[in-house]
Amino acid sequence: MPTIDRIDAFADELTAIRRDLHMHPEIGFEEVRTSNIVAEKLDQWGIEVHRGLGGTGVVGVLKGKGSAGRRIGLRADMDALPMEEHTNLAWRSTIPGRFHGCGHDAHTTMLLGTARYLAETRNFDGTVHFIFQPAEEGLGGARAMLKDGLFQKFPCDELYGLHNAPDLAHGEIAILPGPAMAGADFFDITISGYGAHGAMPERSKDPVVIAMTLGQALQTIVSRNVDPLQSAVLSITQIHSGSAYNVIPGEARLAGTVRAFSDDVRKLVRERMRALAAGIAAAFDVEIKVEIRDIFSVLVNQQAQSEVVAEVARSVVGEANVITRSQPKMGSEDFADMLQAIPGAYFWVGHDGDVPVHNPGYVLDDKILPIGASMFARIIETRLPVAANV
Template sequence: MPLIDALQADADLFTALRRDLHAHPELCFQEQRTSDLVAAQLTAWGIPVIRGLGKTGVVGVVKAGSSPRGLGLRADMDALPMTEHNTFAHASRYPGRMHACGHDGHTAMLLAAAKHLATNRNFDGTVYLVFQPAEEGGGGAREMMKDGLFERCPMEAIYGMHNWPGIPQGQFAVCDGPIMASSNEFHITLTGKGSHAALPHNGIDPVPVACQMVQAFQTIITRNKKPLDAAVISVTMIHTGEATNVVPDTCVVQGTVRTFSVGVLDLIEQRMRDIATHTAAAFGARVDFDFHRNYPPTVNHSAEVAVLREVMREVVGPEATLEMEPTMGAEDFSFFLQDKPGAYFMIGNGDGAHRSAYAGHDGSGHGGYPLGPCTLHNPNYDFNDALLPLGASLWVRLAERFLAPR
């Protein structure tokens, strides 16, 4: 099944829209201009709009036929708090804000699909077009649910799509079960007793306590969890001391934990707490242990993946429908999948060569800036606009397949 002709014909329209979004990035729960633009476009195409779910979230409602069945299609809208290095014409106009994860492209793809679905309505039921705020750390999916997303928009299943650098343009990837990990943070404060560094016996040094504790954490991975259960404990920050000749009072240890299951996460949190508590006690120090769970694992549902794979194969062929290797990155689409069946999947963003269209002939950016890696959360990233008709075609065909008349 080739790409939809009307979506290919509209490619320039949605490329301009995507680049406008890229030039005007907004951070989590601040996506006012973005949500206004989304709502205005949907309204112009005759699509009723629900606003205010998750503060700045927007849902378009496209009905056809008489079936009570419903399907959710989700795009995230927020940008990242980082400065863009690109110098092309649609680079961010706001220092410290950048669409470095492709949410501008995700929004544009779903808008393109919305226009086609509203014009043709070749399905029986309701498609809910979920434009979600605050994926980047704000838990916008969870907030939309708290505001009644699934009560106001009754859907059987929900799907989410993300671009993936490194997967070639024209390919999709998905897997059954876990596709992304949980995201969790720990903040541990060890309190000893400061002293002169030449007289350490007069104090309680929290630094060797932290060293012992950090080393012991890795035994959780190697000796406490099952070898086949994937997990990561990364200590990424240790802050202590102000002078070389002073034993500090405190030492702060921070980092992240990633797992593919809640059970493994429960084990790791408890063992980390035990190790921190008893290591501190062994040295006569005190400990304040804080463990914060951000996003749960993103776990795809097999039946919904099976439907998605069929549609992928029809749109790009079996050879371009890949098996996704799960990643330890995290995604708040996981909250949706805890409540509804569905699947999260990837569309290949290529290797970054698409940026040469608006760079110098020698591969450099305007002003002589060399193009760096086009990877997610990188200041040189840009979404590949050639994906817009492809991603939108996939959304349309998925809606038509899932809500086919019975």
């Protein structure tokens, strides 16, 4: 597999960086140690460093040979998840309730590997912006960087990002032109009822019964309101109510997520959620508050940049390992917000292991670090060729 020899030569150093980040995970907007390491490495390699975008975000700027004015952005996320790690790795998390269970430590390391290689070779004509983003896991890190003027300060003509994929075989690269990942809303529903003794339910306005009724009703939105040829998911992932066996509580809360590949479908689901909540509130004579937050946009890969990824992947992993997905992922990624501003593509790098991301037993295969770093580097060398101002 023709990964870049120079990157292969320092693969052990990349593994050491990745495992150090894994041992010291930081969740969204708290990536102080991580961003310090990123900034120090970039500075060490002679790359111009800018800090503080979106809170803990870091951007490195590197100019290549020649005088071409084209600029390409490469993005990696840095944050961990607020969950426990259940592995026996020697480099497992040392911080309770914090775990790089999505592999963002690897994404950060891959981009550092690319930065080191390009700083050493500068075999490109133009400018590369290395974007290290905080808070991808539903906290709005991309939007925070955009609000701080990311692409006004660091303009890009194209943009690329990646994610590890334990559902693919080691060395496989997957890319899907068009809508590739779902947009997502998070919701919180509060039912304000009236509490009573558990033996006297007639004196209550039981929010637990109302929550079960509303929960069932919400499940009809996808099955009875959304066009069957469209994809949508509505999942209630939290139910909170009560504190004793013999007390009917006064309040119940539901929370969860909505996913879809169409903004029109997302709008429909939001409207139906509010309408059902209002109707059930009237039926049971209670107050129901519905808060729905737009967290992730639909991630859309542009055709031209998707073809670039596929072309580069053939040179890095071979034709047989390049996959154009026939179906998009229902998961979400806030890189989507960056792609709404700059044309680009987001792809997946397969690795050994059958435990999915966001599982406490998830393990990343360090052998993919040179693959991801080589993919990013070859994209730059392909799109910003020396002696060709295109």
